[in-house]
Amino acid sequence: MAHDVSPTARTLTVLELIQNRPGITAEQLGDKLGVSERAARRYVAILREAEIPIESVRGPYGGYRVGRGLRLPPLMFSTAEALGLVMAVLESPRGVDDPVESALGKIIRVLPEPIARSTDAVRKVSARAADPGIRTPDPAITAALVAASTERRRVIVDYALSPDRVRPMEVDPWAVVVRRGRWYLLCWSHAKEAQRVLRADKVKSVEETGAEFCAPADLDPLAAVEEHLAMGWKYPVEIVIDAPIDQIRHWIARSMGRLEAISDDQTRLVASTDEPIWYVAKLAELPAPYRIIGSPELQEAARNLAARLLEASNNA
Secondary structure, three states, X not given: OOOOOOHXXXXXXXXXXXXXXXXXXXXXXXXXXXXXXXXXXXXHHHHHHOOOXXXXXXXXXXXXXXXXXOOOOOOOOOHHHHHHHHHHHHOOOOXXXXXXXXXXXXXXHHOOHHHHHHHHHHHOOEOOXXXXXXXXXXXXXXXXXXXXXXXXXXXXXXXXEEOOEEEEEEEEEEEEEEEOOEEEEEEEEOOOOEEEEEEHHHEEEEEEEEEEOOOOOXXXXXXXXXXXXXXXXXXXXXXXXXXXXXXXXXXXXXXXXXXXXXXXXXXXXXXXXXXXXXXXXXXXXXXXXXXXXXXHHHHHHHHHHHXXXXXXXXXX
C-alpha cells in the first residue's frame, strides 16, 4: 500500500481485511498495510472507538474478526473490481426484470462518481449469452474503449495478431459489444478505410489521439458485429430463398450472414463458413424453399445430409 494513503483509508482497509479474512492477526494486517504491528493495532482501536464490534480471539488460531451487530459502511470497490463485477454480469443472460441487473444498478448508484461513470458505461454495452472457452478482456482496457466510444474519441490500439506479433491501429471506436460472452470492438480502421471488428481481449493498450469522430447515425452495433462475423471464412455462401426478406429475418440469425432483397418474394443470403455440414443443417430448418447457389463444398454437404436423412427414414 502507498505511504501517502490517509489514516481513514487505512482504517477502512483494516475493516475490509478483517471481514474478508476472519482470524487475521495484527502482524498480518501490518504486512498488508505496510505498517508496523503496533500501527495495525491502533487502526483496530479506531474501529472499536467507532463502535464497530471487532473481536479478538486468543490462541494459535486466534486473531481479529467482526462480531455481531455490525452496521456495514458504504461499499468500497476499486475500479478494476467494479468493472470486473459488471463484466461478469454481462457475460450471463439478463433482462430488465432480472434481480441481478436490479442489484447491479443499486451498487453503481453508491459507487464514487469516477468509478460509477466508467462502470455504468460498460454496463450499457450490448450482450448475448456466453460461449465456452471465452477469454475476458482486461477491465481497465475495456473501460478505456467504452469511454472512448461513448465520448467519440479516436484511439490508437495495440492489437495482438498473434502471441508474438502486435500491431498499432488507429481506429474510431464505434461501440463495444458483448456477443455470447466474447467482447468485441466495432470500429472504423483508418489504415484500411473499412469497418473492422476486433477482439477486445487482444487489445493490449489504448491511447487517445485527441481527434474526435462521428459514428454512423443508423448504427446497430450488435447487428453489425454479427454480420461481420458471418463473413471472412473459408467457404463462400450464397443462398436464394423463396420468401420475402422481412419474413426471413425472423428465421435467420444475423450471424448466419447478410440478407439482400432480390424481389418482393425472393431473398439472397450471403455469408461464409468454415463448417459446411453445420451450415447446411441450419439451413434445413428454413420453412421455405431455397437453393444453394455458391460453394461446391456447401452443395456437397447438403447432398450428404439429404442422404443421411433419407437413410434414417428408410430404416425407421
